[in-house]
Amino acid sequence: MRRIAWLCVLLSAAVAGGVLHENSSHAGASFNVLPKEPGVYPVDTQGNLIDALPIGQSLHVGVVGLQPNTVYEFRMGVDQSELPDLERAVGFARATTDARGQIQPFILWYQSGVVGCNDRPRFQDAPFRFRDFDKATEALDGHTLTVSVHAVARDERGDTPPMKLPVGPAEATFRLPLKKVTDAPLVFASNDTGCLLNASETSKSDMYVSGRGFEPGEALEVAVVPNQRAWRVGDTLTDVSGENAAPEIERVFADTSGRFTVPVWKASLQRRGVYDIVVRRLKFEPPQGQLGTWDVVSYGIDTGYVLYLIYPIGGPTMDIAGRPLVGFPYYEFSDAFADTNDPVWGAVDPTYVPAGHTGGTWAAYYVVNHRDPFQWALNNTLVDVSGGIEIHPVKAGCVNGTDTIIWNAPLNEGKYDVVVDFGSTVANTAAAYSTDGQYNSAIDFLDGSNQIGFQVGKDPYDLGTFPIGQDSYSTDDFFPTIGAASNVDLRAVIRYPATVAGVGTPVAAGTHPIFIMEHGNHGFCRNAGQTHATCTNRVRNHEGYMRLLDTLASHGIIAVSIDAYDLTGPVPQWIFERGTLILKHLELWSHLNNAATFPTYPNYFSGRFNGKLDMTKISVSGHSRGGEASVAAYMLNTTFNIGSVSSIAPVDGQGYTLPAGVPYFVILPSADGDVSNLAGARIYDRALGTKSSIDVYGASHNLFNTVWAADGDDSPGTRQDYITATNQQRIGEAWLAAFTRLHLNNETVYADMMRGQLVFPSFAGFKIYPTHHENQHSRLSSGASADFAGAGALTMANVTNPAPHQTQVVRMNWTAGTATATRTVPVAQRDTTGLEVVAFRVARTTSALNPVSGSQDFTVELVGAGITRGTTVAKFDTIPKPYPHPYGFTHTVLTSVRVPLHSFIMNNSGLPLNNVDTVRFTFNGPNTGEIYVDDVEFSR
Incomplete structure (x- = not known):
């Protein structure tokens, strides 16, 4: 279950034009050369080493010959001889070297600090943040940029906040003059006044493109094309800004200063996705339908423009595929299924349904082959691959009023999307429903498109197709x-x-x-x-x-x-x-x-x-x-x-x-x-x-x-x-x-198996207890009892290295159903919208307080805006009895519990996932017990 909400927008923008002429072996720009000496180095968007940065261009940096498998901090400053700390830095980033001590070039400074019409408070009136290219040129021309790299200390336990880790002295440095751009054409997405924009919400406003550095009066054509990680002469150009993603290239003439601003994509025709902008210079007679030598592309290794959607509430994409649960939250969304013994269910959480939605209460569940946003834009025809559509109520006060099996096993291996099609008329009964055979993003619901709706995998034990x-x-x-x-x-x-x-x-x-x-x-x-x-x-x-x-x-x-x-x-x-x-x-x-x-x-x-x-x-x-x-x-x-x-x-x-x-x-x-x-x-x-x-x-x-x-x-x-x-x-x-x-092989369907969420016949029926930790997480506790406030009949203590582990855990012992352990979430960690689960590791001890048979259980609660919602561990994972080793050992092996954050917002609960202030364990059934707890975190 991935899509709790998508509120983060790619912060990149268009860069000065340039077409890559060499074949690329790198995903993105073709980084052609490496310096001979160890250190940090700058390159342009074509991968060539540079000795000056044209103002308005993005700065790309890489390293070679440093310590392998080490996190490095890149610091960047203007007119600084050295950067011993971040106080003097314009910006910074961190990246990890590979086994050869290299980091492939990446963007360290977007557009030389030009943020355009970004209205986020932290970008307003900040040093070296500029509203336009003219202000950047005025402030930076003739100055020097310093970049240094510093090794970051390793965090052996993983419980130190990243910015608290010690950072060493500079291991490598370069200085780069900043120079005014006088003749290079530049093209970027903008608003109607020509102010640069990175992204906008789909269908909220017309998209504009601005250009500068062209010849006065020059005739140009502007195309919006699907984002491509590397552009080369001869690549196919497909403008998508017209009706139903048909081409509708805009003609414009540069003004007397060589600039222009022109609307290129009406709000009503936009499709979410990522795009680049191509400006064709007609005097050079560019080839029809192909990228010409003198065309200008809004492309570096960053994206030209992002059209995004904010959801779940009010958006046409949502989680639909999943499996039912007995009792609240009644349903668990899923992105992966086994091809046998694992039917796919569909359900619509009332939380997702926009207020005033014009569709009826009955609709059809379609399972279709997965399409990316551009494929959906070109073809919205619905062809069910699951053996037939299911006409079913999709609006109810509770999610379990809408769930039904939409594909009975056996399933076919592959990638799929799910569409809730509201048909050609408003249907409030099954008899009234009539399909229109198309996905209409204005009214229908879609589990898929910008991400895969769900995948079906075969048993990993099965042989594949290669002899x-x-x-x-x-x-x-x-x-x-x-x-x-x-x-x-x-x-x-x-x-x-x-x-x-x-x-x-x-x-x-x-x-x-x-x-x-x-x-x-x-x-x-x-x-x-x-x-x-x-x-x-x-x-x-x-x-x-x-x-x-x-x-x-x-x-x-x-x-x-x-x-x-x-x-x-x-x-x-x-x-x-x-x-x-x-x-x-x-x-x-x-x-x-x-x-x-x-x-x-x-x-x-x-x-x-x-x-x-x-x-x-x-x-x-x-x-x-x-x-x-x-x-x-x-x-x-x-x-x-x-x-x-x-x-x-x-x-x-x-x-x-x-x-x-x-x-x-x-x-x-x-x-x-x-x-x-x-x-x-x-x-x-x-x-x-x-x-x-x-x-x-x-x-x-x-x-x-x-x-x-x-x-x-x-x-x-x-x-x-x-x-x-x-x-x-x-x-x-x-x-x-x-x-x-x-x-x-990047067979991502097996990621859910590693998370303990996918079972195949080769190991079904055996007692297998998984543990899983993701790099992307926000940790709340690493086994310190001081992190929690206990109440009721609860005692807590720190325990170091309980067999067989090398970690500190919290021992929680309770003797009545009134016991609670509460963790107050630090303010900086309360926005969980980019994550998917509340997770922790847990093990039963050998205490007689635990059940004689069966597993242990308790309730996990989240609190935000005064609203409390909870669900039990047993709905999602098992806390088993310790295994009695035949040679007399008793190991308390920690296992993972991963409770989807969506469980806490189900059925319009009102809990705000962007402001979760409390995580609480409530030990109300069984009423006695003792457990070890470690690694409490919000995680993907």
Whole structure:
């Protein structure tokens, strides 16, 4: 459920014209050159290094050769020799370097500070904020801009406000003259007086375009076109400002000063979306329908103009798809569904329905293939793909008066929108309804368009459409030393997307991401008494994940399981060595993809993989010691773009803290008889980015690997919630495949699975308790009892590192149904409209106050403007009993609760999500209990 409200508008604006002539390898402008020396550098919109900034242009900056995976603060000042703090800065931004210590150029200063007719108070009368380009020129001409970059201290626990983190001295600086623009044409969206505008609400006012720097009297044509991240000569131009998005290009003549202002898009014809402006200089005879060499584009790497909608109330787009709940709030909106056993419901929250809406009380639910705003603008015909429309009441005093199944399972994999069509007449009965077969944005409701209405995903365990190629490589003792280890083999098995299935078949067309897996510690030799050097019957530990490799290969990913034979057996943990071995295999694959890189490696496959890898998309994983080694590989890496990390039952001997830039996923087997302290929970606790975990009740350590499972289990078969080896392997393979495909293939349908909101047959029916944290969040408490005010029969205390965690939690103990724990929301965090849930981690303790059977529950309340609304945890997530480990341990593993913010505004409750002043836990059922609570936050 994404769309609580959209009140944030892109703050970019049009920039001086320019057409990119080179092919772009970057999403946006083509950044063609990098400086040879480490530091921060400025470029123009074509990616070329600049030695002066034309006033009115946007400043783009990047860095090269700095510390990898580090947050840097960019400070910008005018006529400053240095910027030791933000007091002297005109503006600042923060960004994170990649594994090579680089940050691709981004916009640091929009339009040299020209904000135009922006009416936000913080932009009025502020230093170096200008209403127009003339004032900017007057103030800046002849001055110098200084930009410096400063490393920001890491936040190991993630509980320090970002602006409170220490910032170091400047690591790099440049100074750039600011110069007056005398002859370059400039075009930008404006109001009718020529004052620059970034955006406006759709259909509220006509859109104008202004230009300057043209020849006096010059004949021009102005087109409004869909936003494009890079413009090149010959690109197709499609003006969309006419009736039903048909072309309606405006002709205008520059005045005696070379300027113009002209209306280009009537309010009644506008469609929400993002747009660029193209001015055609007719004297150069530009080609019809294509971008000409001398055309002027309002484009840098920022957007020309945004037409936006404010909703939910009064807007034509809303959340509709979801699932029913028993009791208030009666319904949970959803963006993702499984293709089996997961019917799609539709419902209209009365909160969304505009006052005075002219449609009837009956309408039809259509499920249609997803279209973006431009596709909807060009084609608003409704073609239902769900087996037929549902004519149903869509206006009621409560959302559950409007809900109905709109697509019965099985569903088809894909992306869809939902339309509530009010038809050709006002219908107050089913018999009166008559469809008009079209989406009319003035009256109909739409779940989709600018975002996907909902997605349907197949079980991530299922094989995909690519034939599976098979191969392996092997050289004994290839590495004389890796750290403290000697004579380490270079060996792995491979599964890859192929043209036909089989051994050694050609690789499928295109480039493919790569997944690297490393096993953990186990026996290394089947023959007793033989050493690593003499063994004639090796244990093929790396072949224990073949179904996972098959799954990934069938979905277009090159999947590799490496043999850590020489680091296995009665040897040290060697996490550094294991992590380094993963990186060594990545060096090999870089060479296989491009023989000019890492030339000391053999080309095992005679060039079969040459040019077939996308080395910008790498995911690493591991099991047990290999599970910590995957984390080590990321932390030790300075060469490759490792984009995600995962672990099965890892050890935690090094105490690594994964930075905010890398997603992490870990599987915790609750009955682990090997890493019985569930050390992976600590890695999760320390990780600073988007992260997920699952606590699998009844799972053991060995059974995730088929070779290890054949050698025996590490936990008694009599354990509670016992899972067979086949089932446990399928669970692990499904979750690892989903995480990997999410981050390598951008299969975003699996994001909701990571959040615990999507269940597939491969793991349905098992006790799996997810934990999830998003980078985008507003934290209210990190486990400090002082953050809460207790009342009633409640006692609170801080507890440090409850097993198996490395974090501080609040222990909340209550003995009567009057108990409450209240968190007052700081003023700066009360606007929650850009977020989606109130979330926290919670675990039951072993206290006898908790229910003997079943799960714990309590009410979560939000308060704002004197209005209180609440719902129970059990509507959305489960707080289970601690798992009784068969070896006598009792771990209180924290699990996530994510309550949609929409639940609190359902049915016109009146609670203002832009001013939530209180979060309260009310312990009124069961009336006794004890829990640990951590990481209370508003989150996406």
